[in-house]
Amino acid sequence: MSETPMIQTRQLTKTYRAGDIDVHALRGVNLEVNKGEFIAVVGASGSGKSTLFSVLGGLTPATSGSVHINGKDLSHMTNAERTSLRRDTVGFVFQKYNLLPTLSAADNIKLVKYIGGRGTELDESFQEVLALLGIADRLKHKPRALSGGQQQRVAIARSIVNHPAILLADEPTGNLDSQNSKAVLTLLRDLNERLGQTILMITHDEEAASYSHRRVHMRDGQLT
């Protein structure tokens, strides 16, 4: 018997309104991602990949079709249920890092752990993850005192502190130079290989996508 896919979408659509115009951002997306897989969704700007990221992460509801994340159906979830999904099942890495500027790196991580109902102490195994990410000695600093690469590593640490079933990364190297981009992508691959973390990465960069196990392309709201 085959294992249930970690991510499964069927005829997924998303239409939103921009002024007086209906924008069909997703037009029947069918996608399956297995547990432990590192997949890249590649597409040009406006292809709908970021909308797919938002729908898969429960940040916004789908218009029609079905979405299953770790066996849970998002289609009929309420706002509160999607909040719960984001807290327990999904980790996010954003292009702009999205760290809280008034908190230290450690507190950014601990806050998410606290929201997840897991206390605020970072256990020994997670200390190893921090060492792997190369930020163990930068945790007391606030985001403004960190480089872009360091901020993104803190964001990655934050995204996996609650051991989510999937890690969604939206253009994680979009704001980084080539050296930091390589470092972050290598880290994502290490997390996938060492911890078995399922990762779906959105990118427009084929070179970044080459770090994944599999890549799918997106154009005009559809996978090609």
Add this chain to the structure above:
Amino acid sequence: MILTLVGVSNGTLHESARRARGTGADILVRPPGSSILSSLSSSPMSDKLPGIFSKEPHVVLATGTIIQPLELFDSITGLDMDQFAKMSGGFHFLAGGLPVQDTDMIVDEPYAREKHLHVGDTVTLISHPWRVAGIYEPGKLARICVKLTALQNFTGNPHRLSQVYLRLDDPNTAQSVVDSLRAKYPGYPIFTMEYFTSMLSVSSLGLLRNFTYVVIGIAMIVGFIVVFMAMYTAVLERTREIGILKAVGSSSVLILSMLMRETLALAVLGTILGILMTYLTQWTMLHFAPGGLYQETVYGWWPVTAAIAIVGSLIGAIVPGIKAVRQDATEALSYE
């Protein structure tokens, strides 16, 4: 603002009451047609009245004063220095002594400090130069005193008085003496000093009480709008942060409670700061305008103003708070 206003209202009136009690009189006689607390800018009573009143039963001493208002809150009071000394126990001079010449004046210490006056200095009041003959401890009827006849003549009111003070052989009989005097001298507002000083309070002065309530109301409305706008702006400025919190799974209740706690902390800090600022205004008045208004610390109003600040700010934070938790996480994250 509320604490300062109430403090100044109470303090200034209580200071006036303290000075009135400092006369040592038991009964006050005001001119016909005047109310108990109206200001006296005229001198309609004859200076023969103290002599007449002194013949009444139980009255052991009677003395009249004339009051000439000056600018703002100041006034100059003409006294029969000898009679007043007998009634009040006399001035306690810190420098100099009683007026000798008609153009001599004595002032209390806060007034001298505010105006930087010393014995021998000359001050022009009501278009006449006055020499400072003495500086006395405060609490004796007035801040600026001169000889009765001198002020009567300088103001064109010879043999006229503004009010008359009576001292009795037994202060406990004051009310019964007042009753008999009122019957004998109809038209003259006559009060015991105890009643007069009790009227010198904010709650007794209808106009001042209404004014205070109006200012408190305005302060509440302004405070509410300021807090509302501050919180609304704070939420707008933190839209992205709220988006991040929503993205990582913060519930609406958690975000709202964070906003409310932050608002509560700001309101409490604001209240403490406001209370501290009343001490600053108190110190400023005491050091830079000691002869004018006097501000009391009104402890009873602390919880009232704290409640106004806390309730106002919490209500002001509810609308932007609800807006924040209803916000779409994707929109919030794209906010610049």
